[in-house]
Structure formats: C-alpha cells, structure tokens
Amino acid sequence: MSSRDSILQRVRQSTQKRVEHPGAFPSPALRGGWRGFEDRLVTVGGESIGPVARTQLARVLRPVVEHRASGGRVIAAASLCLELGEGPWTPVADDIPPHDLEDVAVAVVRGSIAVMENGAIGIHGKDAAVQALPFLCETLVVLLSVESVVPDMHEALAALPEDALHHRHFTWVSGPSKTADIEQTLVIGAHGPRALIAVGIDAE
Amino acid sequence: MSLLLQYQPNDVKRHDEAVFDLRLRRDRAMQEVPDFTVLKRHAAAIKAHTLDHLADYLEMFEAKAHAAGAKVHWAADAKEHNEIVLNLLQHHGVRRMVKSKSMLTEECQLNPFLESHGVEVTDTDLGERIVQLGNEPPSHIVVPAIHRRRDEIGELFHRHMNTPAGETDPARLTEYARQDLRSRFLDAQAGLTGVNFAIAETGTIVVCTNEGNADLGMSLPPLHIASMGIDKIIPTVDDLAIFLRLLARSATGQHITAYTSMVTGPLRSGELHIVIVDGGRTRLLEDPSKRRALGCIRCGACLNTCPVYRRAGGHAYGEPVPGPIGSVLAPILGSGPVAASLPQASTLCGSCTSVCPVGIDLHKLLLEWRHGTAKPDPDLRYGLRIAAWLMARPALYRRVMKVVCRGHPLISKRWPGNPASRWLDARELPEFPPMSYYEKRRSENR
C-alpha cells in the first residue's frame, strides 16, 4: 500500500466523524475605520498618510516616494502607473524575473483589505505584479481605499476578493519586516522592507 | 555542542526572564481581545472536529491543492520525507536551498541528510541561522536562539561571516545577517518552507513569519517545497481567522505576524510540492486519550510559561519540540535519549493549560502519560532511590548537605571525570547557599 493510502486508512480507523464543526464564529460587531486602522498600524511599526482624494494621490505620493527612494529605483505595477500618471515610478512588467528587482528602493502596490485589529493589509497576488516585489523592496508603499478597512480577521477573510486564491499569493502584511531573535531586541528590517507606508484614499 | 559557546552564571536567569517576558506580552495581547475565551473554545472545537474528520479533510486538501497546480506527496515517516525532498532537489539539479522555519524538518533531521548528499541548506530565519552556525538545535519553537547571548552571536558571525570582532549590537548584527542571507536568497535554486495551516476547502497553505524570509524563499527560486504534518489541516478559510487571531498573540503578543501568506498553487513559472508527513501522528490519533495534543498550533506559549522549561532551557529536552507540548508529544514522536521520561519532568502546575490558545489540557495529558506507558528513566529511579535512602537518615543527610554546600564547585563546574558533566551540558546549577538550611536555622537560633 502507498504511504498515502496507509496514512488515510490509519486515520479512518481511529476516527468516528462524530464531532461537529462549531459553525461560524459569532464575531462581536467591532467598529472599524481608517483612523482605528492607522492607530494600530503605528504600533506595528508602519506609517500612514491620508486619507487623500483620488485626484490628489499622485501629488501627495510623489514627494514621499522621492524622499524614500533617494535616487534609487521606484517600481509600481503597470496598471498603477497608468492611474498615477507622471512620477518617479516606473512600471514593472509582470513577467520579468524577480531577481531583476533586487535593488528596488520603493515599491508601490495596491492593497485590497485593511484590518483594524492588527494593522494587517491584504495584498492580492495580482496587484504585486511580481510575487517577490513586496518582500524585496526597501520601502513598501500600499495604496488603500479607506472603505477597505474591516474590524477584524473574520471580516477580513470574509471580504477576500473572489479570485484571491487563484493567484498563488495573497499576503497579509502588518508593518515592516522585523525580528527579535537576538536577545529579544526588536530590529526592523530583518529581510524585507525596512518601512511600510499605507496611503488612504478617500471614497469617491 | 560548540566549544565557542559556553554557559555563564547568569544565563539561566536571563533565559527565564526573556521567556517569561513573552508570556507577559501574550497576556496583554490576549486580554485586549474582547472575546478571547470564546475564541479559544471555538478554536478547540474546530480542532476536535477536524481531527475527527481528518481523512476526509486531507483528501479534500489534496484534491484542491492538485487542482490549483501543486503536487502533493505523502510520507509515512522522516526517512520518506527526506527522500522525497532529496529526489525533488536532484530532479531539479538543486545544489543550494534556502529554508524558512519548520519544526517538522527539525523533527526529520532534514539538514544533515541533505548536506550529506551535497545540497547546501541555509536556514533563513535569523534565530535558526544563529543555531545553524552554532551547529546546535533550536531551543525554542518560536525563538530558536533565545538561549544565546548577543556576544556569543557576535562571535559566531565574526567566525562565519567575517563581521567585526566584538560586535554585539543586535541591529548591526541583524543587518550583517540580512546582507549575507540576501545573497543566498538570490542564489538559491529552491526554497523550502514549513506550513502553519493548510486549508482543506481551497488547497491553500498558510505561512506566517515576522521577517518575510519564507516569502522571499518561496517567491525567488522557481521550486517551492512545503513540508507539513497531517495535523496542520483546518477546514475552511473562515476557520483560518480564528487561528490567525490566536497564533501571534499567544506566541509573542503581536496581533498578527508581520507576514501571513496564503499560497494556492505554484508561481507562474515554477513548481509547488507539498509533502504531507505522518511521522507518528496517526499513532497519537489512535489513542483517544492523547489525540487532542495534535490540535497544537506551535505557538510556544506553554513553553514560555512553564517553570521547568524556563529554567532548564530547550536543549535539556533533547527533542525538536521542548516544553510541555514537547513532553506530551515525545513519548510517541520523539527519538531523543529521554523522550519516554519527559512527562515525568513536570510540576503538573497547569500553567501550560491556562495559556494554551486551543484549549489543550497539557497537564492532564502529562498525567495520562505518567499513568500509562511512559517508562521512568533508570538513571532517575536510581537517583531517587539514593535520595530516599538519604532522607530517611536525618543525621547523615545534614552532614552530606554541609559538604555539598561547601564543595559545590566540584559538582557544578565541568571538569574531566565529573560524573555530572553530561547533565551540565544543557543546564546550569543554581547558586548554592554558603550553608544548608539546617545550619542556617541553627546559627540564627543560637
């Protein structure tokens, strides 16, 4: 018998399928909002800007990005560049090898959901253009509609876009990369971004 | 054990405090969640349900992962797991692999196996990298190098990465490691990750890290191998919310880890292989009185609160998973020298049970083992017999204690021929008082 079949057989022999699933979690109705999300984001080492009007987005973003990049490479998904117009960002084709993005100073990506209880931002695989981009860059800038804020993880996962699990990664990012592996001292920038900036965009 | 790394008198105290600090952080984070006791009960119920329907969920997971383009492999034990991984690597001509934290691969002793076949494995979690360079196992399931001082780590980096001698600043040491590891990420031909949760209804694996190392490891090289025990399955995406709310809060007092990636299928131009491992887990499942131990989400909270773990440190257990949960798993999953007797090494205080986010009554499980098959360590039995004999002779006992208090450096220091040397490898004796309790009382009363 294959290992697969013998494992499944042993499991079947020892289980009865009698214990029921407890059902959906009765999540208490917390109230979420951009300000609540911002407060939590700061505690996990992130920064926030906004909310700004969509028409003002490029104008607000430009100096922030230029300052963080200090001459380095700024990359955004092609569709985002189109929306932002002229700026320090250059579009990334979604079929370039990830290794070509090794020296990216700032990456600008779209976020789909923001979670108030933990400061996490859901980044859809298709919005990251190249999967490795949000983890390779030095500063990650995420654009978020203020309407995308949900109170907790229950609602966050319930709000997953239809195709979220069709694109390999859907990643929740809460603040910059960090470690406390040396004597429990918190250090920002273990492998991935050293800074994370969330930019809120006003509802139309 | 590396000679470079030596215990110092305050290490036990430092370890105890560092670990207990995690426990306090956990308390604060959990208290902030208004519904946390409900959450905990719900988590326990989902785990009980999942384990009771495990075969169906495993099959569902396999089918969905397959549909998403992943290849699923099954391994009965560590040996088969390691061979599957090696075959994949050889098939792809891989010489260099990066790996993120996976307790399962520690359990399987994957690194030495791959290295003996010419594959260079780099552990990329900073703590795991530190213990890899120090040529020792992790001492904690969440913070693998918690037993090491910054100066020891600086010395290790100096030797292996040529960093300046005497560097002890955590931020600078981390930066050196970052740069060294970045080049290894870019060079790697394959990335292996653990799995925190595997969602049956979608075939998704979920990987949580704070450093982002797993994400680099699975998005740069074209080949991603994910190793998971059969116990990682959860039924639905909705259920994931419960466990994500509990895991990081219980582990480090964070509200969620910095990175939580839901991975469904391979990269566009790559391959994803998921290896599902039994490794003794079905034997735990067979025993209804122990089954619930498989609900563990490896948060480490029970380690952080355990009075034995805090003082003994992880290496004393001789198992990849130490602490209360390690002691519960060891009689079946373990292979270390004292695996069977670990359930004896507990105070049964119940602190572990009170912090477990998925409601495992660890102290009762420890007791179960004591009643059942756990065999007492013959050394221990011998030692206890001597102690009993001595305690029944008060006059002799007092005299012996007097000698011990004065002669303790002979016992507590490592010297060739000290019969306690082996024991002292992983522990340190507490400071001895200058006189015994009896002597002290006598001199005070005089």
Ligand code: SF4
């Ligand atoms: S037994 Fe409970 S407290 Fe211990 S590591 Fe597992 S989930 Fe955490």
